[in-house]
Structures are given as C-alpha cells and as structure tokens.
Amino acid sequence: MISLLEDLEQLNRAPAPDPIGAPAIGSLALHLVLFGSLLLYGVLNGFFHHMMWGNPGSGGAIEVSLVSNALPLPAEKVNENVLTTDTPSQAPAEPTPKTKEAEDEKAIEISGKQVKPQQKTAPKAQKNPQLAKDNHAQYGEQAGSAMPRSATAQGGNGPVSVANGDFGSRFGWYVDIIKHKVDQNWYRAEVDPRTPKGATVQVYFKVSRQGVPSNFKINNSSGSPTLDLSCERATQRVDTFGALPAGSNDQWIDVTYDCAY
Amino acid sequence: MKNDSRLLLLCLLILSCFAAGKLPAQDWVHTGTNLGNDRIRIAAADFKPLGNDPQNPALKTVFDATLYRDLANAGIFDLVSKSMAPQQTPGSPQEIKLTQWSDAPANAAMVAFGTVSAGNGKLTVYGWLYATTNIASPQVLSKQYSDDASPDSARTLAHRFADDIILRLGGGINGIAETKIYFVSSRTGSKEIWAMDYDGENQHQITHLGSISLSPRVSPDNSRLAFASLSNSGWSVRMYSLELNRPVGFSAGTAGGSNQSPAWSADGAKIAFSSSRTGDPEIWVCDASGANLRRLTSFRGPDVSPTWNPRTNAQIAWVSGRTGLPQIYIMDADGANIQRMTDGGYAISPSWSPNGQFLTFSWNRKYGPGDPGGQDIYVMDIASKRWLQVTHESGSNDFPSWAPDGRHIVFERASGSHAQIWTMLADGTGQRQLTHTGNNYMPNWSWK
Numbered sequence: 001m002i003s004l005l006e007d008l009e010q011l012n013r014a015p016a017p018d019p020i021g022a023p024a025i026g027s028l029a030l031h032l033v034l035f036g037s038l039l040l041y042g043v044l045n046g047f048f049h050h051m052m053w054g055n056p057g058s059g060g061a062i063e064v065s066l067v068s069n070a071l072p073l074p075a076e077k078v079n080e081n082v083l084t085t086d087t088p089s090q091a092p093a094e095p096t097p098k099t100k101e102a103e104d105e106k107a108i109e110i111s112g113k114q115v116k117p118q119q120k121t122a123p124k125a126q127k128n129p130q131l132a133k134d135n136h137a138q139y140g141e142q143a144g145s146a147m148p149r150s151a152t153a154q155g156g157n158g159p160v161s162v163a164n165g166d167f168g169s170r171f172g173w174y175v176d177i178i179k180h181k182v183d184q185n186w187y188r189a190e191v192d193p194r195t196p197k198g199a200t201v202q203v204y205f206k207v208s209r210q211g212v213p214s215n216f217k218i219n220n221s222s223g224s225p226t227l228d229l230s231c232e233r234a235t236q237r238v239d240t241f242g243a244l245p246a247g248s249n250d251q252w253i254d255v256t257y258d259c260a261y
Numbered sequence: 262m263k264n265d266s267r268l269l270l271l272c273l274l275i276l277s278c279f280a281a282g283k284l285p286a287q288d289w290v291h292t293g294t295n296l297g298n299d300r301i302r303i304a305a306a307d308f309k310p311l312g313n314d315p316q317n318p319a320l321k322t323v324f325d326a327t328l329y330r331d332l333a334n335a336g337i338f339d340l341v342s343k344s345m346a347p348q349q350t351p352g353s354p355q356e357i358k359l360t361q362w363s364d365a366p367a368n369a370a371m372v373a374f375g376t377v378s379a380g381n382g383k384l385t386v387y388g389w390l391y392a393t394t395n396i397a398s399p400q401v402l403s404k405q406y407s408d409d410a411s412p413d414s415a416r417t418l419a420h421r422f423a424d425d426i427i428l429r430l431g432g433g434i435n436g437i438a439e440t441k442i443y444f445v446s447s448r449t450g451s452k453e454i455w456a457m458d459y460d461g462e463n464q465h466q467i468t469h470l471g472s473i474s475l476s477p478r479v480s481p482d483n484s485r486l487a488f489a490s491l492s493n494s495g496w497s498v499r500m501y502s503l504e505l506n507r508p509v510g511f512s513a514g515t516a517g518g519s520n521q522s523p524a525w526s527a528d529g530a531k532i533a534f535s536s537s538r539t540g541d542p543e544i545w546v547c548d549a550s551g552a553n554l555r556r557l558t559s560f561r562g563p564d565v566s567p568t569w570n571p572r573t574n575a576q577i578a579w580v581s582g583r584t585g586l587p588q589i590y591i592m593d594a595d596g597a598n599i600q601r602m603t604d605g606g607y608a609i610s611p612s613w614s615p616n617g618q619f620l621t622f623s624w625n626r627k628y629g630p631g632d633p634g635g636q637d638i639y640v641m642d643i644a645s646k647r648w649l650q651v652t653h654e655s656g657s658n659d660f661p662s663w664a665p666d667g668r669h670i671v672f673e674r675a676s677g678s679h680a681q682i683w684t685m686l687a688d689g690t691g692q693r694q695l696t697h698t699g700n701n702y703m704p705n706w707s708w709k
Binding site for chain 2: 041070071072073074169170171172173176177180181211238239240241242243245247
C-alpha cells in the first residue's frame with residue numbers, strides 16, 4: 001500500500017524540465033557559423049557574378065613550360081654557385097708547410113756525437129707545371145626567375161666570322177649582335193638527340209646594309225640533317241640585325257656562323 | 262559540457278575546411294639554362310654641362326636620370342651602377358679615357374657620354390656611344406639633339422638618345438622610351454581615358470565625357486583612339502582624334518546592343534570589336550572608317566576582346582564562352598580555322614606579341630568553387646601552345662598589353678580595392694608600378 005502511495009506521489013509530482021538551453025544555443029551557433037561560412041564562400045568565389053559564361057568547366061591544363069626563347073631578351077646568367085655576394089672575396093689561403101725549427105746557433109755542440117750530413121737532393125722538375133691558382137672564391141647571385149631558354153646551346157654556339165676586310169675588328173659589337181640574335185633563335189629541341197655532341201654546322205648568309213639577312217646556305221654540313229636545318233632556321237628567323245654601322249662602307253657583309261651541338 | 266565541446270570541434274573543422282579552400286593554388290614553372298647569352302654591360306656617364314645658363318644644372322640632372330632609367334629598363338643591358346662608374350664626366354671623345362671604363366670596377370663594354378647645354382631658350386645635347394674595348398675604332402654612335410629648354414624637353418631628348426642606343430645595340434628593334442601608355446582612370450570621379458609616358462611620367466587626361474569609358478586602343482599611327490563608352494543608348498565603340506583633341510564619328514560602333522573592346526589591325530585599316538546587335542556578343546570587323554561591317558563569329562555564347570596578329574594582320578585572337586567559362590581562341594581574319602588555345606580555367610584579355618609568336622593573357626587556371634586560384638598573366642607560344650606564368654601571387658592581374666619592342670608588357674594589378682598599372686619584362690622580371698593616384702585600369706601600349 002505504501003509503495004502504491006509513493007508511486008502515485010511520484011506520478012503527481014511535476015516532471016523536471018529537460019536541459020535544452022545549452023544544446024539550443026549550441027545548435028543556433030552552429031547554424032549561424034554554417035550560414036556565415038556559406039555566404040563568405042559564395043562571395044569569395046565569385047558565386048554571384050560571371051554567370052553569363054555558364055558553368056565552370058573542368059580545370060587543369062598542360063603542365064609544360066615555354067621552351068621557345070624568341071622573346072628578344074637576353075638570358076639571365078644562371079650561376080650555380082651557392083655563395084651569394086656581389087663582391088668577390090679571397091678564398092682562405094692554403095696552409096703553409098711547417099718550417100723546421102731553426103737550430104740554435106748558440107747551442108754548444110756535444111762532443112763525440114756524429115751528425116749525419118744532410119743529403120741534398122736536386123729538386124725534381126715538374127712534368128706538367130701547374131698554373132698559379134686563381135685564389136678568388138666563386139661568387140654570384142643565383143638567378144631568380146629566368147625565362148626558360150632550354151632551346152639553345154650552352155655557352156654560345158661557336159664563332160661568327162665576317163669575311164669583309166677588317167669589319168670584325170672595327171665593329172666587334174655588331175658581330176656580337178649577330179651572335180646574340182642567331183643564338184636567341186636557335187632551338188636546340190629541333191635537333192635529333194642522337195646527334196653527337198660537338199657536331200658543328202656552318203651556315204653562310206649575307207647581311208644587307210639595312211641589316212637584313214639573306215642568301216642562306218649550309219657551308220659545311222654537320223652530318224646531322226636536323227642540326228643543319230635547325231641552324232639554318234635560326235638565321236632565317238632573324239628579321240634584322242639592325243643597319244650596318246655608319247662607319248662601314250660595305251653594302252653588305254658575308255657571314256659564316258657555326259652552330260655547335 | 263561534453264556536447265558543447267564536440268560542437269565547438271565540429272565548427273572549427275568546418276571553418277578550417279573553408280580556410281583551406283582559400284589557400285592559393287598556384288603552379289610554378291621554373292626552368293632555365295645558362296646560355297652565355299649575356300646582357301651588354303653599359304655605363305651611362307653623367308653628361309657634362311656646357312655654358313653658364315642657370316637652367317643647365319636642373320636640365321642636366323633630369324637628362325642624366327632619365328637616360329639612366331631608360332637604359333636600365335630596356336631589358337637588354339647590364340647597367341653599371343653610378344657608384345661603380347669613374348668620377349670623370351667626359352664631354353667629348355677627346356676627354357674620355359676608355360680604359361677607366363673598361364677596367365674594374367666598371368667593367369663596361371660600352372659607355373654613353375656627352376654634353377648638355379642650355380642657352381637662348383634651347384637645349385642642345387651631344388651624345389656618343391663608345392665601345393670601350395676597341396681603342397682603335399671605338400665609336401658606335403654619335404648624335405645631336407635639340408629642343409626647347411624645359412624639363413619635359415630634357416626628358417624627351419634623353420628618351421631619344423636611349424632609343425637610339427637600344428636600336429643600335431638591340432639588334433634593330435626600336436626602343437620604347439618614346440612610346441605612350443593609354444589607360445582608364447577614375448581619379449576625377451568618372452572613368453575617363455588617360456595617357457602617360459612609358460615610364461609613368463607625364464600623366465594627363467584625354468577624354469572628358471563624364472561617363473564610363475573603357476578599353477582604350479590607340480591606332481598604329483597614334484592619330485586616333487578607339488574606346489568603349491557608356492551613353493544613353495548603351496555601350497558603343499567611339500573614336501577620339503588625338504590630333505584634333507575631340508571625339509570623331511565612328512558609325513559602325515553605335516548600332517544597337519553593347520559594342521565593346523575595339524582592336525586595331527597593325528596597318529590601321531581595320532577595327533575588330535565585340536557587338537551584341539544580333540543578340541549574342543559576337544566579333545565584328547569593319548574598316549577604320551566604319552564601312553564594310555561584317556560578322557566573324559556566330560556561336561552561342563559571348564565572343565569578346567579581339568586582338569589582331571600584328572605581324573600578319575591575318576589572324577585574330579579573342580575570348581569565347583561557347584564552352585562555358587571564357588577561353589582564348591584564334592581564327593583567321595575571315596572567321597575560318599578556329600583553334601582553341603587554353604584548355605580550362607578562366608582565360609581573358611589576350612594581346613598578340615609584335616613578332617606574332619606569342620599571346621599574353623590573363624588566366625585563372627583553377628577557377629571554380631573549391632578550386633580558387635590566382636588571376637595571373639601568362640605568355641603562350643602559339644605554335645606549340647606551351648605557356649609560362651609570368652606573375653605569381655601578387656593580387657589579381659589582368660589586361661596585359663605588349664610593348665612594341667616585344668620585350669615589355671603593361672598590365673593592371675588589383676590588390677584589395679585598388680587597381681594600378683604596372684609594367685614588367687616579358688619574362689616577368691623587372692616589375693614596376695607606374696600609377697599611384699586613384700584607380701587605374703585597362704592599359705594599352707602604343708605601337709610606336
């Protein structure tokens with residue numbers, strides 16, 4: 001009976017309120033964060049504009065770099081050295097050989113002690129005399145972002161010779177322009193990679209008074225048709241080297257150009 | 262309490278996902294070889310002032326600074342810094358000691374020197390360029406210039422001498438020191454067309470329409486300026502005479518619909534532009550007078566921003582949205598042989614290089630929700646479709662335009678709410694800001 005009364009009492013008692021406050025606030029905060037994030041995302045990603053262009057297509061693109069170097073810019077000189085300073089510094093001097101301790105001239109000689117006479121040997125003549133080492137440290141800044149110019153050869157490509165009297169000696173700067181411009185337009189990628197290193201082709205062309213090259217022909221073939229063709233194309237790609245120097249009386253100059261693979 | 266901490270963790274996780282989505286997704290392309298194709302090391306000696314005119318020192322200072330800056334910006338020289346140069350200011354070939362310039366620390370292969378003299382309201386400059394290593398025959402260039410005695414003239418004469426040096430040593434390619442850049446500026450309250458020298462000097466307003474003017478394109482002979490302007494009848498392509506200093510008629514650009522983004526052919530005979538007079542924005546071409554109007558494209562989706570191949574005048578590159586997002590296409594000038602150049606992303610604002618070999622354009626290669634990338638300038642070799650990214654992680658870059666030397670590019674860079682005009686060498690190096698006042702957009706480099 002007592003237990004029955006207790007049960008009834010429990011039933012009549014008002015139920016305790018569920019703890020909904022904290023979860024409700026949490027839920028509200030979560031919804032606010034979600035809504036704000038979506039809004040921010042839409043604004044930041046241009047969701048509200050450019051709809052006239054349709055739906056975004058698939059992204060991605062060819063992962064290649066520009067290898068042509070036809071931009072009329074000289075290449076940045078890339079220095080592989082790790083030291084980065086503009087000023088050359090002296091490398092540490094080589095350690096000097098230890099000198100024998102000088103004998104004390106005042107020392108009294110011990111009588112009876114035999115002193116071995118020092119064998120004097122004639123200095124051996126070096127078969128291959130070494131040149132004096134340049135004692136400068138390697139220096140130079142690492143190039144930042146050089147335009148890719150993987151198409152042309154290392155270290156320039158051979159001599160340019162101009163067959164008009166003393167033109168080459170009087171106007172060396174013009175010969176340099178010819179060298180630079182053809183070099184810029186020589187795409188090494190056109191050459192068959194099986195071409196042996198060091199193969200050289202000599203191309204002949206004529207440069208008019210206005211600086212326009214013409215009459216291209218292969219003077220000495222390298223034996224590799226692709227190398228021959230690439231070098232000839234390099235000279236043909238040049239529109240002009242600029243007018244011949246004012247001090248020159250030549251109406252044209254004959255140029256031979258070596259492309260060394 | 263435990264539930265709260267879980268909620269907090271969930272919120273942080275969601276936020277971090279969004280934050281990760283905004284990280285720049287850039288690809289860097291780095292390659293290069295040592296070609297031994299060095300820049301020419303050149304020194305610009307301070308010019309020697311002649312005479313006692315009180316204007317002389319000021320004009321000489323302007324001349325020296327401008328010449329030095331022009332040679333430094335040329336992109337083909339390794340310029341000897343002033344601190345490395347000998348103290349002497351040779352005024353004539355008799356006064357110069359070439360070994361001082363060829364020896365360390367200057368190590369110059371070339372030296373530019375001369376005199377500046379003002380008198381009777383005239384400024385006269387004698388300039389020489391000598392090869393320091395060729396003692397027997399050192400003279401490369403010898404020039405005389407004359408103009409009014411004013412700072413502007415001193416700057417102009419320095420530009421001329423620099424251009425002559427660049428033409429001589431740059432292999433027959435004209436320098437750009439005397440070229441102009443046209444652009445849109447809102448510094449007066451409305452978007453008007455402005456012009457400035459290539460180095461950002463001498464900025465001045467061209468149009469005074471009190472409306473919105475965009476996309477300035479100067480004609481190859483620098484006589485006229487085509488641009489898009491908003492009027493009561495909508496967007497129209499208008500023409501401004503730089504010789505008469507007033508707008509002139511261009512009937513083809515004012516028909517119905519939006520008419521925008523004009524482009525001159527290199528011979529100045531034709532203009533291509535975008536017009537929606539038939540409903541969809543398409544590419545139209547007409548004579549410079551406005552006659553012989555005809556449509557080139559007829560696909561669904563917008564076609565805008567044409568640019569001619571300046572070498573051949575036989576091809577046009579433009580932006581088309583026919584497959585969704587805008588992509589760069591090229592076609593023949595009669596509308597045939599359409600070829601898509603970009604394979605994705607958001608590519609706009611093409612400009613064709615003077616040698617006809619490259620396109621530069623603005624490209625967001627990772628455009629789209631969840632794939633945010635940067636809007637950067639790219640250079641593409643048209644024959645191989647290989648490209649190079651030339652700006653990296655520096656604001657939003659758009660509207661690139663080639664300089665006539667093919668070595669420089671001018672472009673708009675927007676950072677936050679500010680847009681300014683910048684230039685750089687075509688390999689992305691040597692970036693310089695040209696404008697600093699107000700907001701400035703859509704630059705266009707003159708043809709000469």
